[in-house]
Amino acid sequence: MPDHNRVSAVLYRRSVLKAFGAMPLAWLAGVSMTSAAAPILTLRGSFAKAGPGGFAACDLASLDALPQTAFETTTPWHKGAVRFSGVSLQDYLGAFGAAPTKIRLVALNDYVVDADVAELLAGDALLATRQDGEPMPVSDKGPVFLVFPFDSRSELQHQTYYSRAVWQLTEIDIVA
Numbered sequence: 001m002p003d004h005n006r007v008s009a010v011l012y013r014r015s016v017l018k019a020f021g022a023m024p025l026a027w028l029a030g031v032s033m034t035s036a037a038a039p040i041l042t043l044r045g046s047f048a049k050a051g052p053g054g055f056a057a058c059d060l061a062s063l064d065a066l067p068q069t070a071f072e073t074t075t076p077w078h079k080g081a082v083r084f085s086g087v088s089l090q091d092y093l094g095a096f097g098a099a100p101t102k103i104r105l106v107a108l109n110d111y112v113v114d115a116d117v118a119e120l121l122a123g124d125a126l127l128a129t130r131q132d133g134e135p136m137p138v139s140d141k142g143p144v145f146l147v148f149p150f151d152s153r154s155e156l157q158h159q160t161y162y163s164r165a166v167w168q169l170t171e172i173d174i175v176a
Contacts, residue, residue, distance in 0.1 A: 037061065040143040041127065045174025048097025056096050060143065063129055067091045071126065071149040076162060077141070084128035084147050090121050098174060105146060105164065106171035108138065114175060115164045123148045123156055127169070141167030 039057035043050075050056060063086065070085035093099070104114050128145045129135060136142025145167040150156045 042171045043096055063087055066095050073149045073151045083132050084126055085130045086126055086128040089125040092127055100174040102176040104173040104175050105166045107166050108168040108170050113164055123161055144169040
């Protein structure tokens with residue numbers, strides 16, 4: 001039986017994306033256009049610093065306030081090397097006291113993939129918010145792109161990691 005709330009959320013995102021295309025993310029987050037702090041990434045589930053309702057939502061400034069890291073790599077989706085910067089998945093989860101073993105990554109376009117956290121952390125997963133120093137718009141894989149330093153190790157150049165490189169990442173659900 002499908003999770004009714006998840007189905008509703010997916011249908012809502014799909015209808016908003018079709019209606020507004022690449023409008024500012026505030027529309028997608030259900031936040032007033034006058035809000036300067038539209039959430040761009042939500043963590044859902046059971047974790048130490050969960051807010052009421054079992055989630056924590058971050059805007060770009062909140063993600064920027066966490067320890068930052070960067071790397072340059074080529075990807076199958078870009079021409080040439082790209083410099084990505086943002087917060088490591090490890091630091092992001094740690095900031096909320098979350099220690100999951102499995103998570104579900106959900107993108108704005110309804111792409112969903114489950115992943116073992118240990119594999120993501122071993123691959124140095126980065127929640128990139130900038131590409132070549134600039135914030136990433138929804139129209140170019142933003143505002144959050146879970147990406148790996150593919151050029152650093154050959155084992156990262158595999159479908160296992162490519163399928164977990166989620167752009168337009170909007171939600172991380174703790175599964176286990």
